[in-house]
């Protein structure tokens with residue numbers, strides 16, 4: 399869905415008159431079991447098992463080609479696995495759903511490059527993200543309810559852009575654009591947020607603020623972050639999963655994972 403606009407996402411929301419919500423009664427929001435994806439015989443994912451708890455913040459690391467992007471693509475319905483199962487909570491079978499249905503059910507994905515509407519203000523970008531399957535014109539000229547205004551305010555507060563609400567998104571710094579795009583995803587209230595390399599190209603100050611933001615988002619929802627920057631991973635991660643050749647090589651607290659000889663060999667020792 400790289401490059402998909404808010405209009406695409408809004409159209410996705412057209413499917414959500416009554417979207418299913420994940421059943422978190424077992425405290426697990428995502429089950430990937432035995433997932434295999436082959437490209438011309440090459441296994442990008444190889445019987446991958448991954449479990450994400452409700453409310454947790456998980457970092458996924460791994461060398462180039464380990465299968466991280468392919469894994470995200472399977473979760474969001476962009477890529478269909480050859481084998482395996484993928485469940486959102488206890489009852490929602492992700493492999494039976496199309497991409498917009500998965501987004502509407504509560505899985506949001508933030509790609510590396512921000513895709514905000516540069517010629518609209520920060521506020522309008524959030525407004526567009528909240529809207530249903532209406533035209534952009536209708537959305538921007540519709541009167542917002544007090545509840546909708548409060549919701550936008552609360553997201554502005556969360557992403558730290560309250561003072562920049564009237565600024566054109568195109569004039570924001572790279573980091574601010576990334577936060578705005580996270581805010582746009584939050585307007586749809588995802589239960590699982592997938593974030594791809596959030597701090598690439600950010601200044602140290604922006605990186606620090608992004609760490610705080612992602613930590614603050616977990617708890618109420620689950621957040622899965624794919625990131626290469628180990629200092630960043632160390633600053634946010636509770637549990638780290640290392641992918642290698644399409645499977646989980648190691649999983650656990652960052653210190654344990656960083657000292658695991660298998661991990662040192664294939665990843666950190668690169």
Ligand SMILES: Nc1ncnc2c1ncn2[C@@H]1O[C@H](COP(=O)(O)OP(=O)(O)OP(=O)(O)O)[C@@H](O)[C@H]1O
Nearest residue numbers: 437438441442460461462463464465466467468469
């Ligand atoms: N559409 C495709 N066709 C063929 N091979 C593909 C395709 N998509 C991914 N691959 C291959 O699958 C493997 C896993 O790729 P993937 O992009 O998932 O890895 P990654 O861990 O995200 O890597 P990076 O850190 O470089 O982004 C790579 O060897 C890649 O070349």
